[in-house]
Amino acid sequence: MKYLPEQKILEALNEFNTPFHIYDEKLIRENAVQFKKAFGILPGFRNYFAVKALPNPFILKVLEEEGMGADCSSLPELMLAEKAGITGENIMFSSNDTPAEEFKAAKKLGAIINLDDMSHIEFLEKNAGIPRCVCLRYNPGKSREGGNLIIGKPAEAKYGFTKEQLFEGYMLLKKKGVKRFGLHTMIVSNELNEKYIIGTAIMLFEVIAEVKKRLDVAIEFVNLGGGIGIPYRPEQKAVSYERIANGIKKAYEEILVNLKPKIFMECGRAITGPYGWLVARVRHIKHTYKDYVGLDASMANLMRPAIYGAHHHITVVGKEKKPHNHRYDVTGSLCENNDKFAIDRMLPEIREGDVIVIHDTGAHGHAMGFNYNGKLRSAELLIREDGSIIEIRRAETTDDYFATLDFNRLKKFK
Numbered sequence: 001m002k003y004l005p006e007q008k009i010l011e012a013l014n015e016f017n018t019p020f021h022i023y024d025e026k027l028i029r030e031n032a033v034q035f036k037k038a039f040g041i042l043p044g045f046r047n048y049f050a051v052k053a054l055p056n057p058f059i060l061k062v063l064e065e066e067g068m069g070a071d072c073s074s075l076p077e078l079m080l081a082e083k084a085g086i087t088g089e090n091i092m093f094s095s096n097d098t099p100a101e102e103f104k105a106a107k108k109l110g111a112i113i114n115l116d117d118m119s120h121i122e123f124l125e126k127n128a129g130i131p132r133c134v135c136l137r138y139n140p141g142k143s144r145e146g147g148n149l150i151i152g153k154p155a156e157a158k159y160g161f162t163k164e165q166l167f168e169g170y171m172l173l174k175k176k177g178v179k180r181f182g183l184h185t186m187i188v189s190n191e192l193n194e195k196y197i198i199g200t201a202i203m204l205f206e207v208i209a210e211v212k213k214r215l216d217v218a219i220e221f222v223n224l225g226g227g228i229g230i231p232y233r234p235e236q237k238a239v240s241y242e243r244i245a246n247g248i249k250k251a252y253e254e255i256l257v258n259l260k261p262k263i264f265m266e267c268g269r270a271i272t273g274p275y276g277w278l279v280a281r282v283r284h285i286k287h288t289y290k291d292y293v294g295l296d297a298s299m300a301n302l303m304r305p306a307i308y309g310a311h312h313h314i315t316v317v318g319k320e321k322k323p324h325n326h327r328y329d330v331t332g333s334l335c336e337n338n339d340k341f342a343i344d345r346m347l348p349e350i351r352e353g354d355v356i357v358i359h360d361t362g363a364h365g366h367a368m369g370f371n372y373n374g375k376l377r378s379a380e381l382l383i384r385e386d387g388s389i390i391e392i393r394r395a396e397t398t399d400d401y402f403a404t405l406d407f408n409r410l411k412k413f414k
């Protein structure tokens, strides 16, 4: 787990109001370099950063410089990628339930289009035309062939083609003139068990071998999806990129033999998750049936604890070494009882005005924010490599909140 140096927190507090998310550019770059080095042993490796994890163009630009592409699934995400200088096949468009105009935009950008359903082949043809390169998203369903280790319940997931549809899909695309084919799946999430990540690769490699055998279609690239986990709890251990890469390489050589597809991933969380923090101030302390610490941040700034019961490590600035002998619920101000960052968390004694750091908010943090209850999303800050702190997104104001309303019409409204 990465800690934000106290000096940096104080510097940021000097200049910016809480709450804010703050990211560390140097750590993001170092991790990206390590990621690329480890997985670079795989042919043609590239990670398409999942834009939904941290949709900020400053971050996308940093990642582009470190050799990453962008995994997008909506028009605004495609636009963000383009603004950050990520274009053409450095964009993977992995959408579902896709509107026609998004297929059009993706095709125009020259992005790799990853189709989620059989019916999208005709839909794409009608609305945007079939590109020369198409990727298909596979959902293995209940299959456990070859002793693959697949967790979760793909059969309950809305994504992807069934196995039979996948074969039909490649045949149909071949008939329609497609020359280059990709295969994609995404069946793990926040996974710390390296075996399951390697298991996904094994499963896909077996499909590639079967596609070659049954259809004589050579898959040019395989996208293993995202889903590499991060240790949100201090006692958890990070995965080893090297061990995963070596496991995938071994399976590649054993299963694919003469086939040489490129290997892609679309990790988001593992790339930026540990290098972001939500910094908030304690507004009120409340003692009723339990002890509550009320922050100036709410689930509008970080939803994961409220919606998944996700754990985020919490520290109190200047009190890290004090005995953690107080039990608190750490809450926001939303009128929803699940607006809690932590429940029954042992922390040092907290006072009003204390600064709280919520860890690992660099992915699926600010991005999931929303405006329910009139809550506004916070600013995002970036610690540059030279130590300076810049604002890469300002906080929302009430003007932003009201931007979609026309109060002049309200005056005439009877």
Ligand SMILES: *Cc1c(COP(=O)(O)O)cnc(C)c1O
Pocket (backbone or CB within 6 Å): 050, 052, 053, 071, 094, 186, 189, 190, 225, 226, 227, 228, 266, 267, 268, 269, 270, 363
């Ligand atoms: C959310 C998502 C990702 C990124 O997942 P992480 O857990 O952030 O790695 C990648 N691909 C697809 C299709 C997704 O929906």
